[in-house]
Amino acid sequence: MTKGSSAIEQQMNKLFKHTRAGSYATRNRYAKSCRSFIRFLDEHYHMKNLRNLQDKHIIAYVQYRQEQGISSKTIKNDLGAIRYMHDLLPNTKYELASNLELKQNYNVHLEKTVAVDGDRAWTEKEYTNMLQLLFEQSRTSKIAAITRDVIILERTMGLRVAEALCMRRSQAESALRTGIYQVQSEAKNGRWRQVPLSAEVKEMLMERLQKIERGERIFVSEGEKAHQIVNQIEKHLERYRGLVETAEGRQRRLNPKSEVKPLTFHGLRYNYVQERMAIEMNKGYTWNVAAQIVTREVGHNRIDVIKIYTNGK
Secondary structure, three states: OOOOOOHHHHHHHHHHHHOOOOOHHHHHHHHHHHHHHHHHHHHHHOOOOHHHOOHHHHHHHHHHHHHOOOOHHHHHHHHHHHHHHHHHOOOOOOOOOOHHHHHHHHOOOOOOOOOOOOOOOOOHHHHHHHHHHHHHHOOOOHHHHHHHHHHHHHHHHOOOHHHHHOOEHHHHHHHHHHOEEEEOOOOOOOOOEEEEOOHHHHHHHHHHHHHOOOOOEOOOOOOOOHHHHHHHHHHHHHHHHHHOOOHHHHHHOEOOOOOEOOOOHHHHHHHHHHHHHHHHHHOOOOHHHHHHHHHHHHOOOOHHHHHHHOOOO
16 A cells, blocks of 8 residues: 555555456556555545445546546547546445446547548458468467467457457357357456357467367467467468458558558457448348447447447448
8 A cells, every 4th residue: 555545545445456457557557546546536525435426526527627628539538547546346235327328428528539540450351261271370380370360360359469369268168159259357348248159269368278288378389478369360460461462452441541551360359340330230230220330349438439340331
């Protein structure tokens, strides 16, 4: 505990010290946002226990930040951090309203902050050619094999790179039994979510499980660090992506600044979202309903983020 800190700041520090939900960078960013909020609570409410946090405190803080001229995007990031902290608290007394509920129930208005910067999706030819290239390399390269399988997980299930690499045998086994993959505390925002198991991933996991002992992770061996493997597969993709890029793909990834976005793991999440939105809307759902379904699958909280992945459509 920090000497001279308030009771609620000590509580906050303890929460962030012991949680491993999300990446280190995310936790660090959230802690910074929450510390500013804690100081506000100290000054205006003299709060002694964070379990007493409720909507009135959130509303007052939003108004305070707006009066300071802070952008809606920054305020939304602050609210995400506060809800993350609140989720870590045991036995809280109140549920916190979502941004939509703040608007509908308390007339708290936060401007939309969607920034569309072009499409980053791969073409189908780029995807299949990259898989073929990595398949050939995987005969002699462990990193190539991991790169190939993470690409499949991103493209067919919308997982983030870190979420894929943190997969454990128990998660894989459960997904094979139920047909649903459970993203757990490795999620970027620390919130668990469920994603339908794709046929491609099912086949890949059945093969990999033959070589993985109980309690082990699928891609990261004992003694290895996940962030080091992330760095290695990202560099591997960067090294070979030029071999499979197509003129059609470069045109597709041309942004409003006339810059061509390269092939990235994140671009495959664009493919996943675009395909899933088309599937749900073909069922007769409105854009909003389809976006709610897909937003949950890719681990976001706001449906307007889907507009980024669909290039504003």
